[in-house]
Amino acid sequence: MSEKRNVVLKMEHVGRTYRDEEKETEVLQSVDFSVRQGEFISIIGASGCGKTTLLRLIAGLDRPQKGRILLDGEEITKPSPKAGYIFQQGNLFQWLTVRQNIGFGLKAQHLYKEKKDKIDEYIRMVGLKGFEDVYPHQISGGMAQRVSIARSLICNPEILLLDEPMGALDSFTRADIQDKLLELKRENDITMILVTHDIDEAVYLSDRIVIMTPHPGKISEIVEVDLPKPRHRGSESFFELRRKFLERFEMATAQPQPEYII
Amino acid sequence: MSETEKTFGKKEKKLIASILFTMAGFLVAILENLLVPQFAIGVALEVYDLKIFGLNHNEAFRLILICLMAAYGLSGIFSFKSKKKAEEYIQKARFRFAMGIALGIWDYLGTKIKVLPQPFFPGPAEILTAFLSEGNYIFQNTLYSLRLYAGGFVGGVLLGVSTGILIGWFPKVKYWVEPVLKITGVIPAVAWMPFALTLFPTPYSAAVFLIVICAWFPIASLTKQGIESTPKSLFEASEILGSSTVYQVFHVAVPYAMPQIFTGISTANGFAFTTLVMAEMMGQPGGLGYYINASKVWSAYYKVFAAILVMAVLFSFITWLLNIVQRRVLRWQRGLIK
Numbered sequence: 001m002s003e004k005r006n007v008v009l010k011m012e013h014v015g016r017t018y019r020d021e022e023k024e025t026e027v028l029q030s031v032d033f034s035v036r037q038g039e040f041i042s043i044i045g046a047s048g049c050g051k052t053t054l055l056r057l058i059a060g061l062d063r064p065q066k067g068r069i070l071l072d073g074e075e076i077t078k079p080s081p082k083a084g085y086i087f088q089q090g091n092l093f094q095w096l097t098v099r100q101n102i103g104f105g106l107k108a109q110h111l112y113k114e115k116k117d118k119i120d121e122y123i124r125m126v127g128l129k130g131f132e133d134v135y136p137h138q139i140s141g142g143m144a145q146r147v148s149i150a151r152s153l154i155c156n157p158e159i160l161l162l163d164e165p166m167g168a169l170d171s172f173t174r175a176d177i178q179d180k181l182l183e184l185k186r187e188n189d190i191t192m193i194l195v196t197h198d199i200d201e202a203v204y205l206s207d208r209i210v211i212m213t214p215h216p217g218k219i220s221e222i223v224e225v226d227l228p229k230p231r232h233r234g235s236e237s238f239f240e241l242r243r244k245f246l247e248r249f250e251m252a253t254a255q256p257q258p259e260y261i262i
Numbered sequence: 263m264s265e266t267e268k269t270f271g272k273k274e275k276k277l278i279a280s281i282l283f284t285m286a287g288f289l290v291a292i293l294e295n296l297l298v299p300q301f302a303i304g305v306a307l308e309v310y311d312l313k314i315f316g317l318n319h320n321e322a323f324r325l326i327l328i329c330l331m332a333a334y335g336l337s338g339i340f341s342f343k344s345k346k347k348a349e350e351y352i353q354k355a356r357f358r359f360a361m362g363i364a365l366g367i368w369d370y371l372g373t374k375i376k377v378l379p380q381p382f383f384p385g386p387a388e389i390l391t392a393f394l395s396e397g398n399y400i401f402q403n404t405l406y407s408l409r410l411y412a413g414g415f416v417g418g419v420l421l422g423v424s425t426g427i428l429i430g431w432f433p434k435v436k437y438w439v440e441p442v443l444k445i446t447g448v449i450p451a452v453a454w455m456p457f458a459l460t461l462f463p464t465p466y467s468a469a470v471f472l473i474v475i476c477a478w479f480p481i482a483s484l485t486k487q488g489i490e491s492t493p494k495s496l497f498e499a500s501e502i503l504g505s506s507t508v509y510q511v512f513h514v515a516v517p518y519a520m521p522q523i524f525t526g527i528s529t530a531n532g533f534a535f536t537t538l539v540m541a542e543m544m545g546q547p548g549g550l551g552y553y554i555n556a557s558k559v560w561s562a563y564y565k566v567f568a569a570i571l572v573m574a575v576l577f578s579f580i581t582w583l584l585n586i587v588q589r590r591v592l593r594w595q596r597g598l599i600k
Contacts, residue, residue: 059502060502061498061501061502078501079498079501079502080502080504081502081503081504083502084502085498085499085502087495087498087499091495091496091499093496093499093500093514093517094518094594095517095518095520095594096517096594097594104500104503104513105503105504107513108500108503108504108505108506108509108513109503109504135594137594137597138597151503152502152503155503155504
């Protein structure tokens, strides 16, 4: 980061525990972390480390039991269009066309009349021209994610939360969506937080990478990615950084060895 | 090139043969009606002319046969347009031929030689005398049935969908209303007839009540199922996009439940026909069910058959209309479900 910009999102000692009849599971333990305007943050970690829980807390879909999360200085208490959320698989409304899906947020907030011209703009932005009037089951997974991204961005979110949105896509579509995200971020200056388990993806996209470890879920390390932009997936420096990163990640998530070997 | 032409020519020839074959069946029936005199084991029967539209019942029967023949002929000619339609026509030709022949045989056995037990099984031409003699009255009864059906069914759909939404959305409503729905829902609506007739001011409102009740149960329970099965992630997505709770009900839960709601509506449609006719037979001043009952008393079975014929046409038409509405509303499913 060449210039320090103001903090958009601030997490203070955030903790979350799930209880069922038999036991308590501490999913998140004392997470402290801030995100600055325009940053791209990736959260990676093994499954069960609480990364999706953390994202859901930021979105207001779940509430922390300890600590608080501030978005633009205000505590998050419920879901709002200020924090857009991209689900793992599109999660589109099957009964609405692509255009209607993108316009859903405007209609729900009674902004449709004044802002409906923006729909075409966003359709173009995510490259879905010509597919406005088809239904979600008629398009591919990658296109569905683009619709989902446009559907969130049209509501002008402060921050965009992405929950493994490329997890179910093939590698070509994945690269394509990654570039789209960078382009959107550059053009609209949006802050993004991505949950992923793909190190390449994290290194390619992020300004900072947050490594989390499970049992209980907590932040183990925050790494600055100081590769110049635009980045190239095939460059020497990219591979070098990725290799270093893998080592670090393995160390961070290494399981204690059993004391005996059969 | 020439080979494809040859195969297409073959198909066309087959279609022409099918058209002629279909029409031949009806032609046989027409000729039978025209040429065979009316007699019953030696006794010739009188032909009584009803002369409405200037036709007697045999002429009316032949007119209908001619209309059917012409309709099938024309639809055959239009089938030349597309290969798919032509194949469909060829496929149906045997059944349509058999239909013509069957009408001829029925006419011969029922009207001409009267070997079928009378007056229970009149011939097709005699059924037509019901329309010729009191077509106006049948029409009035049909309108009565239609009015009753419309009132009851529309009411049932509205009540069923709203109950289903309330049960599916509010746990408290589910706790109090769902058991009531489950217990009262399995009772055939006509069982309430005695109460309905005493509690409601007019027979009409009593019958509407019965149809509402019978349509209510399947629609309410299927709507409830649809609302309850809406994935949580869709509500989350809509909440993040700024939906209020009310907006979520009508723009997420109800559209998601729509396929199930329509399953409920088509089931209720069948129930409503049954309840309609039963209600009319038991305590209405009009309607096709009433007409059947009133005709039976006079052993006028040809009139009973006439009413059944009207029902077949009317109920098929209503079901067809419902299907069109369903396909329009659920057009987003096209290609999704086979």
